[in-house]
């Protein structure tokens with residue numbers, strides 16, 4: 001070892017990195033041979049060491065032949081032991097050296113070196129080159145240098161050309177074969193290398209830039225394309241819609257021009273059309289405008305049907321479609337004759353009043369047919385909001401026209417027969433009073449400029465022939481009723497129902513079901529049985545439905561059983577319709593205590609109404625149950641008072657009243673519409689209950705009483721009589737004052753019903769109790 005000290009320095013082979021003088025050099029040292037050299041240099045050589053450049057960085061064990069001939073002399077300035085026992089070291093590179101010989105290779109390299117000086121050439125050339133290099137480096141510092149700022153700072157310090165070259169060479173980012181900066185002795189050459197490297201780097205940079213730009217361009221391009229495509233779609237949509245809209249606008253314009261609206265409205269429509277053509281299809285407004293314009297053009301403005309002003313024809317048509325109803329038909333013909341004579345609509349409106357199913361709607365439709373007019377119907381039942389009649393303002397979302405203009409649109413002519421169904425079922429609420437709107441519709445003075453909120457413009461209803469229907473006259477507001485010519489239709493008797501079925505309903509059902517009338521037959525008894533036991537109504541709706549069922553089942557039978565003809569008799573009726581539903585007149589054949597049959601007049605026609613009375617231990621109270629209107633409750637009080645005050649006449653112990661509670665029950669108390677009429681019935685039932693005497697079950701009665709027992713007149717006698725007959729009663733007792741109404745009762749009923757007018761309830765009681 002001693003020898004080595006004299007001759008040469010310890011050497012460390014480095015790989016992959018080239019130390020350049022005038023720079024710091026940091027490496028990690030791990031190879032045993034290198035660690036030995038490090039140790040030695042510290043101990044014996046004042047931290048000086050030779051760094052050898054390994055030709056092939058991959059080799060671990062190297063020999064002298066694997067090392068470059070030029071190396072550097074370096075001074076160890078920092079040594080850190082790493083956890084893996086390697087050392088992180090820093091050298092200051094001092095100078096280039098030429099390796100002259102390897103003194104030893106074990107335990108570490110020891111080399112003899114000679115100096116390897118830098119040749120300085122022509123100073124002008126050198127100066128020029130230095131400037132160029134500094135200039136180039138400064139210009140492209142970030143592009144070509146690692147730690148550019150440090151390098152620039154060092155250059156600023158005004159170091160020698162040699163130093164500058166070394167520092168730059170060491171910091172160049174991309175150097176082709178960096179060893180050349182060590183091995184080249186000529187400074188000028190080294191500077192030329194630098195310029196070349198920079199130029200190359202710049203070129204690469206340019207190319208990279210170009211590539212980047214190209215890439216960016218490509219990306220931009222595709223984004224641009226995407227963007228453009230998207231835009232194009234929107235534009236195409238717009239254009240497409242526009243085209244569609246243009247077509248629509250043209251169509252609408254044509255329709256508006258053809259609609260022959262009043263000038264003012266036409267102008268307005270064109271204005272709105274203009275707005276429509278300018279609103280985007282995407283906007284909600286567009287739909288609203290479209291709906292409005294569509295509605296305007298669909299409304300009839302000018303189109304009228306020609307009236308058939310032939311009363312005979314009207315009469316024929318009514319007779320053809322409706323059985324009996326002679327009085328009603330007469331009234332209708334009178335009404336229409338005024339119209340024909342004056343050639344304008346009568347001042348009053350026809351109002352057909354009667355229970356459901358008696359033919360009000362079908363009469364109105366027959367009138368339309370006979371006059372050759374269009375027929376439209378709008379139901380007013382349940383309307384409580386004025387805007388149902390007058391429409392909503394268009395500013396509301398989902399605004400709709402009112403039922404009147406809507407009906408006119410459906411009619412398509414300005415002079416249809418317009419049926420306003422159930423005008424008695426309108427009510428009023430905080431949203432206004434539909435009845436007053438109806439007044440405007442029906443008033444010939446006003447309806448030529450009816451205003452619908454939706455249409456916004458006046459609409460002429462003066463050519464329309466309005467007909468209204470109602471079940472109950474009493475609930476029609478008085479101002480409306482004053483405008484109307486009331487025509488009452490009453491319940492049908494069984495005989496009438498029978499004939500309506502025979503003459504109309506059966507044929508119509510056969511036609512609907514496409515079956516030849518020769519293949520279906522129903523006996524008289526069967527038809528009556530249907531009327532009595534399968535339906536219970538004032539009109540013939542249910543009957544019509546039941547006949548429909550019969551015909552349908554017969555068709556099935558004909559098809560499945562291949563029979564020629566179906567005959568329906570009382571015997572096979574149940575086979576078709578199932579069990580009997582109503583026992584009307586079979587109901588109570590037995591006389592009972594405390595049960596009396598009253599007669600009521602409801603909006604569904606006349607009906608019978610069993611009133612039951614009983615009493616039990618109590619404190620003299622009156623208990624009322626069932627569907628009793630307030631009016632009936634008062635009747636009950638009056639009845640009880642009358643019985644109390646005549647207790648001795650009836651031989652009732654007065655104590656009975658104070659020691660018991662009396663209970664009055666009205667089982668199916670359909671609320672009557674004719675006001676109080678159950679006084680006599682209740683009185684009779686109370687007396688029967690308290691005296692234990694039975695009541696004639698074939699007797700019906702109607703009439704209100706005063707406290708003295710006077711029987712007061714009632715309404716709806718005809719309906720009540722028909723109902724009594726329908727229910728199989730044999731006798732009815734009516735107020736004396738109603739005796740004059742008996743002539744209204746159909747003959748068929750009168751001839752089968754004993755009708756006894758009475759003045760005082762005593763007469764009723766005497767007759768009723770058996």
Ligand code: ADP
Pocket residue numbers: 321322323324325354355356357358359360361362363469500504505539540541544
């Ligand atoms: P409403 O309007 O009074 O409730 P509809 O006019 O709807 O009654 O009548 C119900 C059905 O009964 C319809 O098919 C109708 O043709 C029929 N109808 C009612 N009365 C008669 C009648 N007198 N003659 C013939 N068919 C009638």
